[in-house]
Amino acid sequence: xxxxxxxxxxxxxRDKERIFNVAKIITDTYKAGNEVVVVVSAQxxxxxxxxxxxxEINENASKREMDMLLSTGEQISISLLAMAIEKMxxxxxxxxxxxxxxxxxxxxxxxxIRRIKGERVRRELDNNNIVVVAGFQGxxxxxxxxxxxxxxxxxxxxxxAAELRADRCQIYTDVDGVYTADPRIVKDxxxxxxxxxxxxxxxxxxxxxxxxxxSVEMAKKYHVNIEVLSSLEQKPGTIVxxxxxxxxxxxxxxxxxxxxxxxxxxxxPDTPGIAFKIFSxxxxxxxxxxxxxxxxxxHNTKDISFTVPLSDKDAALALLHEKFDVVGAERIExxxxxxxxxxxxxxxxxxxxxxxxxxEALYDANINIQMxxxxxxxxxxxxxxxxxxxxxxxxxxxxxFKDN
Numbered sequence: 052x053x054x055x056x057x058x059x060x061x062x063x064x065r066d067k068e069r070i071f072n073v074a075k076i077i078t079d080t081y082k083a084g085n086e087v088v089v090v091v092s093a094q095x096x097x098x099x100x101x102x103x104x105x106x107e108i109n110e111n112a113s114k115r116e117m118d119m120l121l122s123t124g125e126q127i128s129i130s131l132l133a134m135a136i137e138k139m140x141x142x143x144x145x146x147x148x149x150x151x152x153x154x155x156x157x158x159x160x161x162x163x164i165r166r167i168k169g170e171r172v173r174r175e176l177d178n179n180n181i182v183v184v185a186g187f188q189g190x191x192x193x194x195x196x197x198x199x200x201x202x203x204x205x206x207x208x209x210x211x212a213a214e215l216r217a218d219r220c221q222i223y224t225d226v227d228g229v230y231t232a233d234p235r236i237v238k239d240x241x242x243x244x245x246x247x248x249x250x251x252x253x254x255x256x257x258x259x260x261x262x263x264x265x266s267v268e269m270a271k272k273y274h275v276n277i278e279v280l281s282s283l284e285q286k287p288g289t290i291v292x293x294x295x296x297x298x299x300x301x302x303x304x305x306x307x308x309x310x311x312x313x314x315x316x317x318x319x320p321d322t323p324g325i326a327f328k329i330f331s332x333x334x335x336x337x338x339x340x341x342x343x344x345x346x347x348x349x350h351n352t353k354d355i356s357f358t359v360p361l362s363d364k365d366a367a368l369a370l371l372h373e374k375f376d377v378v379g380a381e382r383i384e385x386x387x388x389x390x391x392x393x394x395x396x397x398x399x400x401x402x403x404x405x406x407x408x409x410x411e412a413l414y415d416a417n418i419n420i421q422m423x424x425x426x427x428x429x430x431x432x433x434x435x436x437x438x439x440x441x442x443x444x445x446x447x448x449x450x451x452f453k454d455n
Contacts (some may be wrong), residue, residue, distance in 0.1 A: 052084035053218030054176070058091070058186065058208035062225045063282040064128050065095035073282060074135040076223070077181060081141060086176045088215065090186040090208040091132055093124025114159035118188075118198045122148070125185035125204070133183045143181040146171065151182075153189030153207065155197045162189060162197035164206065167214040184211065202263020209266045213273035220270070220277050221288075222262065227281035228289035229254070229261050231452045232305045236440050241452040243303060245290040250303045253395040253429045257306045267291065294397055302396030302405065305447045307439045311341070311391045312364035313421065315356040316371070318381025326355065329371075329378060336370055338363045342391070342424040342433060352381070356422065358433060361387055389421065390439040393431040394446060400427045412449035418442050 057077060064070050081087045093101075101120050105112050126147060133145035152168030175182045186204025191197050199206055205222060212220035229251065230240040246254075248271035255264040261279055270277050270291065280288035319325050326345065333340055338359055346354040359367050364387055371383055399405045409430055413420060418441065422433040434442055 052086075054086040054088070054215055055080055056088045056090065056208055056212040056215065056217045056220045057223060058204060058221070059089065059132075059223045059282055060204065060225070061092040061095050061097065061128075063223055064091060064132060069282075070132055070135050071139075073223070074132060074139055076282065077132075078136060078139055078141050081181055087181045088172060088176070088211055088217070089132070089181065089183045090204055090211060091125060091128040091183060092186055092204040093121075094128050094131075097124040097127065115195060118159045118196050121198050122185070122188045122196050125187055129183045129185045136181055136183070141181060142179055143183060144175050145183040145185075146175075147185045148188035148207065149190035149196070151184045151211070153210075155189035155191050155199070157191040157193065157195075157197070159195075159197055161200035162191065164189060164199070164210050167210055169211075169214045172211070172215065202265050205263045205266035206269060209269045209273075209275050209277065212275045213269065217275070220275050222266075222277055222279050223282040224261065224279065225281065225283065226261060226279075227284055227286055228279050229291070229304070231303065232443055232447045233307075236443050237305070237447045240447065243289050244287075245292060246303055247294040247397055248291060249294065249428055250395050250397055251291045253393070254304050254306055257308050257391065257393040257395065257429070257431065262291070302394045302399060302450055304395050305443050305450075306393055306395070307443055308391040308393070309436070309439070310361045311358050311389060311433070312361045312385060312387040313356060313358050313389050313433060314364070314367060314371070315354060315384040315386075316378060316380040317354050317384060318352045319355060320379050321349075321351050321353045325353075325379070329355065330357075332370060332374055332377070333359075333367060336366060338367050338370070342422045342431065344422050358389075358391065358422070388436050389433050390436045390442075391431050391433055392439060392442045392446065393429055394450075395429045397428050399430070406430050408449050409446055412445045413442060416441055416445040418445070 059073050063073055077089055129145040133143045136143040151172050154165045155162035172182050186207035187199050189197050228242045229246055230242050232240040234240040252264055252267045255262050255267050277291040278288050341358045343357045418434055418438045420432045424431045
């Protein structure tokens, strides 16, 4: 058999019933002759509850102390899950992130994994134990607890799979795979049997919530095949792997990203270097810019519009207003009543007319496009927020996903 790394999210272990359901999945894998390493997130809304408790005490608590607090959520999950597996009669040991050898960078709240010392996990496997590891956490060079930020448990699982050279990395969630669109919005969305790293990375970056883009980046780097499965239903999931069927398939998915805002700088001086001044200013504060649109210069001025994450809108505006003289715009406008809708597929580069079909679908639905961004495997448009779900449905209906 093989070595299997399994990851279970917070909703999969939120209560006693689901903990024992997860324990059965794990022990069935173990009984089949596999070595099993499990990575677990905090139960249900535990992380949000811990943040609320912190705010009751200190609204401006240091990131170090927040990491100390938030790391306890995963420790609760691993101990309870290990107890359930133990009660079912199987050998098991639970390990915190640092016991499992996760060494990270020093930045609290969004630490990056520096390396994994896998000797302890390997030793426990050699002793025939099921190993249950706390995701989302590690230890920095000062021996302080750190957390990995959003998607941290997915990243922990993929990193362990890479370190241990696992045969499979299974990510169990409350959905049964990756779909061509959100099935809650598009009733005839199709579940994909497989999808490439690049396509999954684009979907994850553009709002699809199944996998976090950091975990997909790591899987691609270390050639870890990921299988996305449901912890509630026993059925095949979606495999994330190297490029597949590139020439056959047109697009793999339609997604929307609501975490976006548009900022427009009106009446900029039409001189060389003005774009550099603006975007280097934003980069200095680590504000990510996505879609950019620049008008043709007229009357010695031009306009530049761009999108930033909605969570960065206020910081971007404050910075631009603070440096108003440097920027040199006549005025600055912002709009958070927008959504980015995208199509993704490696096959697009081999098939002409994809953009035309997408735009035709939006035209037929009477949806106006504000901005457009393209690459070899994606096309994104910025539209009004109220039109988002209708746009996803219209675009999905325009393409044939049955062969996916």
